[in-house]
Amino acid sequence: MDFNISTLLPVMPEIFLLTATCVILVIDLFLSQQSRMFTYGLALGTLLATIAVVAFVGNGESQVLLHGAYIRDPMGDLLKVALLTVAFFSFVYSRRYLEQRDIFKGEFYVLAMLALLGMMVMISAGGFLSLYLGLELLALSLYALVAFDRKSEKGSEAAMKYFVLGAIASGMLLYGISMIYGGTGMLDFAGVAKAVASGQTDKMVLLFGLVFVVIGIAFKFGAVPFHMWAPDVYDGAPVAVVAFLGSVPKIAAFAMAIRILVEGLGGLGLGWQGWEGMLIILAVLSLAVGNIVAIAQTNIKRMLAYSTIAHVGFIFLGILAGEGAGHTAAMFYTITYALTAVGGFGLLTILSRKGVEAENLHDLKGLNEKDPWLAGMMLLFMFSMAGVPPLVGFFAKLFILDALVKAGMTWLAIVAVAFSVIGAFYYLRVVKVIYFDKPISQVPVTSAVDARLAISVNGLAMLYYGLFPASLLSLCSLAIGG
Amino acid sequence: MSADWPILSAVIWLPILGGLLVLFSGDKAPAISRWLALTVAVLTFLLSIPLWTGFDAGTAAMQFQENHPWIESFKVNYHLGVDGISMPLILLTTFVTILVVIAGWEVIQYKPNQYMAAFLIMEGVMVGVFAALDAMLFYVFWEAMLIPMFIIIGIWGGPNRVYATIKFFLYTFLGSVLMLVALVYLYYQSGSMAILDFHGVKLGMTEQILIFLAFLAAFAVKVPMWPVHTWLPDAHVEAPTGGSVILAAIMLKIGGYGFLRFSLPITPDASHSLDWLIITMSLVAVVYIGFVALVQQDMKKLIAYSSIAHMGFVTLGFFIVFIIFSRPEVHSGAVLGVQGGMVQMVSHGFISAAMFLCVGVLYDRMHSRQIADYGGVVNTMPWFAAFMVFFAMANAGLPGTSGFVGEFMVILASFRADFWFAFLAATTLIIGAAYTLWMVKRVVFGDIANDKVAALQDINGREALVLGSLVIAVLALGIWPGPLIEVMDASITNLVKHIAVSKL
Numbered sequence: 001m002d003f004n005i006s007t008l009l010p011v012m013p014e015i016f017l018l019t020a021t022c023v024i025l026v027i028d029l030f031l032s033q034q035s036r037m038f039t040y041g042l043a044l045g046t047l048l049a050t051i052a053v054v055a056f057v058g059n060g061e062s063q064v065l066l067h068g069a070y071i072r073d074p075m076g077d078l079l080k081v082a083l084l085t086v087a088f089f090s091f092v093y094s095r096r097y098l099e100q101r102d103i104f105k106g107e108f109y110v111l112a113m114l115a116l117l118g119m120m121v122m123i124s125a126g127g128f129l130s131l132y133l134g135l136e137l138l139a140l141s142l143y144a145l146v147a148f149d150r151k152s153e154k155g156s157e158a159a160m161k162y163f164v165l166g167a168i169a170s171g172m173l174l175y176g177i178s179m180i181y182g183g184t185g186m187l188d189f190a191g192v193a194k195a196v197a198s199g200q201t202d203k204m205v206l207l208f209g210l211v212f213v214v215i216g217i218a219f220k221f222g223a224v225p226f227h228m229w230a231p232d233v234y235d236g237a238p239v240a241v242v243a244f245l246g247s248v249p250k251i252a253a254f255a256m257a258i259r260i261l262v263e264g265l266g267g268l269g270l271g272w273q274g275w276e277g278m279l280i281i282l283a284v285l286s287l288a289v290g291n292i293v294a295i296a297q298t299n300i301k302r303m304l305a306y307s308t309i310a311h312v313g314f315i316f317l318g319i320l321a322g323e324g325a326g327h328t329a330a331m332f333y334t335i336t337y338a339l340t341a342v343g344g345f346g347l348l349t350i351l352s353r354k355g356v357e358a359e360n361l362h363d364l365k366g367l368n369e370k371d372p373w374l375a376g377m378m379l380l381f382m383f384s385m386a387g388v389p390p391l392v393g394f395f396a397k398l399f400i401l402d403a404l405v406k407a408g409m410t411w412l413a414i415v416a417v418a419f420s421v422i423g424a425f426y427y428l429r430v431v432k433v434i435y436f437d438k439p440i441s442q443v444p445v446t447s448a449v450d451a452r453l454a455i456s457v458n459g460l461a462m463l464y465y466g467l468f469p470a471s472l473l474s475l476c477s478l479a480i481g482g
Numbered sequence: 483m484s485a486d487w488p489i490l491s492a493v494i495w496l497p498i499l500g501g502l503l504v505l506f507s508g509d510k511a512p513a514i515s516r517w518l519a520l521t522v523a524v525l526t527f528l529l530s531i532p533l534w535t536g537f538d539a540g541t542a543a544m545q546f547q548e549n550h551p552w553i554e555s556f557k558v559n560y561h562l563g564v565d566g567i568s569m570p571l572i573l574l575t576t577f578v579t580i581l582v583v584i585a586g587w588e589v590i591q592y593k594p595n596q597y598m599a600a601f602l603i604m605e606g607v608m609v610g611v612f613a614a615l616d617a618m619l620f621y622v623f624w625e626a627m628l629i630p631m632f633i634i635i636g637i638w639g640g641p642n643r644v645y646a647t648i649k650f651f652l653y654t655f656l657g658s659v660l661m662l663v664a665l666v667y668l669y670y671q672s673g674s675m676a677i678l679d680f681h682g683v684k685l686g687m688t689e690q691i692l693i694f695l696a697f698l699a700a701f702a703v704k705v706p707m708w709p710v711h712t713w714l715p716d717a718h719v720e721a722p723t724g725g726s727v728i729l730a731a732i733m734l735k736i737g738g739y740g741f742l743r744f745s746l747p748i749t750p751d752a753s754h755s756l757d758w759l760i761i762t763m764s765l766v767a768v769v770y771i772g773f774v775a776l777v778q779q780d781m782k783k784l785i786a787y788s789s790i791a792h793m794g795f796v797t798l799g800f801f802i803v804f805i806i807f808s809r810p811e812v813h814s815g816a817v818l819g820v821q822g823g824m825v826q827m828v829s830h831g832f833i834s835a836a837m838f839l840c841v842g843v844l845y846d847r848m849h850s851r852q853i854a855d856y857g858g859v860v861n862t863m864p865w866f867a868a869f870m871v872f873f874a875m876a877n878a879g880l881p882g883t884s885g886f887v888g889e890f891m892v893i894l895a896s897f898r899a900d901f902w903f904a905f906l907a908a909t910t911l912i913i914g915a916a917y918t919l920w921m922v923k924r925v926v927f928g929d930i931a932n933d934k935v936a937a938l939q940d941i942n943g944r945e946a947l948v949l950g951s952l953v954i955a956v957l958a959l960g961i962w963p964g965p966l967i968e969v970m971d972a973s974i975t976n977l978v979k980h981i982a983v984s985k986l
Binding site: 368372379383388389390394395398399401402405406410413414417418420421424425428429431432435436469470473474477 | 551553632647656660
């Protein structure tokens with residue numbers, strides 16, 4: 001096969017992002033602390049430019065290159081755009097927070113962009129190897145980001161925990177991959193799918209490998225019972241990092257689940273005997289533990305961590321509901337959840353002042369009195385997470401329920417709505433402290449213009465996609481159907 | 483018939499957008515917020531009047547329809563329209579909202595812009611509930627009501643407001659998500675989200691029962707029916723006056739409306755086989771809750787319980803239909819029962835609003851709702867006393883007021899079903915008179931109880947305007963209910979015909 005540079009065109013977004021990241025790293029070396037804003041601007045510009053490149057190389061077809069290691073398809077394109085958009089918001093929210101803590105350094109953005117690169121590789125992975133590569137790039141960057149505030153003991157502790165548990169999970173995933181490789185002799189998803197479908201392979205080995213792979217996926221999502229890292233990491237990491245870590249990687253995890261479970265091991269779904277049964281258990285446990293334990297939290301970062309776990313349950317239900325409607329619903333859910341989560345954490349980032357992390361429920365007391373606009377935005381985020389119309393979170397849940405009923409799993413739909421009612425309580429409590437309680441300190445809320453603008457766009461997006469969900473839904477539907 | 487211009491959309495979105503405008507007017511200039519809110523409320527009411535004047539009472543078909551695709555892949559449409567059942571309720575909503583805005587004029591000093599905005603947004607959303615002909619659109623409006631109400635009770639409510647508002651939210655939320663599952667199920671049975679298509683879909687008995695129970699969970703909580711009524715007294719007591727008025731006058735009606743629009747026509751056989759359940763629950767509400775009201779020490783709580791008892795009449799009127807069906811010799815009574823329920827809903831909208839406004843007037847002056855803190859109010863507030871006695875009489879069902887018409891029609895229909903139902907229902911005329919008049923006696927009449935009462939000022943022009951307009955409404959409906967019944971007649975006759983046919 002002769003090499004032609006134009007065959008690399010579909011990989012342009014990744015190549016561009018990597019190049020830009022390296023350039024920013026070098027430029028940042030020569031900047032004084034006063035001109036750090038330049039790095040920030042470059043980083044934001046890079047994200048926007050990468051979105052443009054994704055849009056430029058994207059088309060309705062799917063392309064497989066690099067011997068099956070890389071896939072460019074409409075689903076990947078849409079997920080990448082979502083990924084970069086959500087990351088853009090988190091970058092904007094973090095600026096002032098980092099400045100106030102004297103950690104406004106170029107490395108933050110470089111690390112985050114490397115993590116983004118890893119996630120884009122995961123999204124476009126055509127085989128286990130490239131997926132694992134992307135996953136590790138993501139994980140290593142995140143470990144460093146969690147410990148980004150070097151003076152913070154809690155941050156270091158959280159990074160250590162995350163690292164140890166993450167390494168174990170990666171090991172499990174790799175072990176599972178090796179079993180599947182041993183069973184099928186293939187590493188690319190298409191090849192694995194063909195080998196599984198042929199029935200020539202030893203099912204026992206495959207199922208054995210599958211269990212470990214599912215554990216790896218569940219860990220990345222933070223699904224119960226592999227969720228224990230999430231509350232500690234969210235709690236320990238600087239809230240600006242949590243805004244990134246708690247939102248963007250969910251999109252990549254969704255891609256990973258679809259690529260491995262559906263495109264690779266779709267033949268091993270098999271109801272209760274295959275990964276479908278495992279996902280049902282993971283989903284129901286996540287919904288139950290996430291929603292119930294969240295009620296007991298007074299630290300809002302921990303609370304949102306458990307809430308994430310509960311939302312992951314919903315995403316799993318969407319994947320379970322099957323091709324077409326189910327996957328579309330899960331994708332819609334993932335994207336809108338990431339957008340909601342980045343807003344929720346972003347608001348906490350904005351409210352944090354020098355020396356004070358806004359991380360406990362009582363830090364939000366009386367926000368409506370101090371800053372009604374920000375309070376209104378938080379109201380939108382919380383009701384969206386609770387799934388109350390006309391906010392987008394409602395439609396995300398509705399599409400999942402709808403797909404479940406259509407797939408004949410009405411009982412799962414009823415379990416899911418029952419837990420959403422329980423879940424509504426703790427979101428309401430956040431609204432309650434914001435609106436009904438008196439502020440405990442009189443320090444006024446100050447926010448930078450860029451962050452304020454971003455949070456407004458982010459919050460109003462909840463309302464916009466709640467009133468007009470059809471646009472995003474049809475995009476997801478096209479991406480999945482393509 | 484479709485309108486030349488989207489009148490229903492205008493009535494829904496004008497108050498919502500106007501509410502946002504009021505919200506952005508800020509809390510620095512309360513006068514601007516108030517006048518802006520009043521302008522929006524009055525404009526909305528004026529806009530809704532053509533719904534009445536242009537209404538064709540001769541047909542049961544939906545009128546003023548608007549239909550646009552909303553979420554095409556789910557066949558969800560932005561489909562609006564009204565018939566004789568929903569149109570009067572929309573006018574009730576737009577009318578009562580004006581009163582609420584005026585009633586909160588000087589009383590609300592804390593963030594008046596948010597207060598007014600919440601009520602205006604609420605108004606638009608409630609009109610949306612009544613006008614929606616698409617199940618998903620209905621559900622979106624139905625749930626969206628919770629957000630402003632949650633805020634209203636939580637911010638401007640009484641001391642125990644947080645408990646009350648969270649209880650209110652979770653109760654109604656739990657009821658409605660079950661309805662959501664039922665709606666999604668119906669979507670797959672009928673292949674459409676249009677409520678009118680749901681009416682025609684064939685369903686087996688087990689399906690019907692499950693769907694009926696899911697709807698019951700949503701509507702019974704909203705009405706509220708005994709035994710899921712316990713959120714209402716809490717919410718009412720803690721809510722600000724305007725919140726209580728909207729709750730009692732409109733939100734409770736949405737539960738009753740749900741029975742007519744969903745439960746009865748979609749699951750007629752399940753409604754028939756479970757009618758004993760609803761009738762029992764209604765009669766318990768009428769009799770038992772009436773006695774509970776009798777012992778209340780708190781005026782708002784008393785009126786809240788009286789609301790539950792009066793709403794018992796509504797559900798009774800709707801469900802005795804099936805018993806009348808089984809006695810073919812008295813067939814005409816079926817329409818009478820449903821009509822009575824509807825009249826009762828509208829009339830209760832006026833009377834309960836008036837009663838809560840009366841308590842609000844007293845509360846604004848004395849900051850107490852305890853009956854024991856009052857006595858002899860008539861000596862210092864003669865005008866107010868006249869209003870309060872009038873509304874108390876209406877609440878007790880005095881002939882000539884609207885309270886009498888609905889109750890009388892339901893009792894009359896009950897007689898055709900079963901003597902004992904009618905007998906139990908008629909006890910309300912005694913119990914209702916007892917708790918209402920006894921409260922009035924203790925609060926209004928007698929000697930001046932204490933110095934605070936002695937210092938009371940009589941109602942001002944603003945309060946007189948609000949109460950006076952309600953007097954007119956109550957009397958008009960009481961003396962001449964003809965136009966209202968006429969408007970509803972075709973739709974209700976059609977509904978009764980529809981539910982008489984088994985779907986099995």
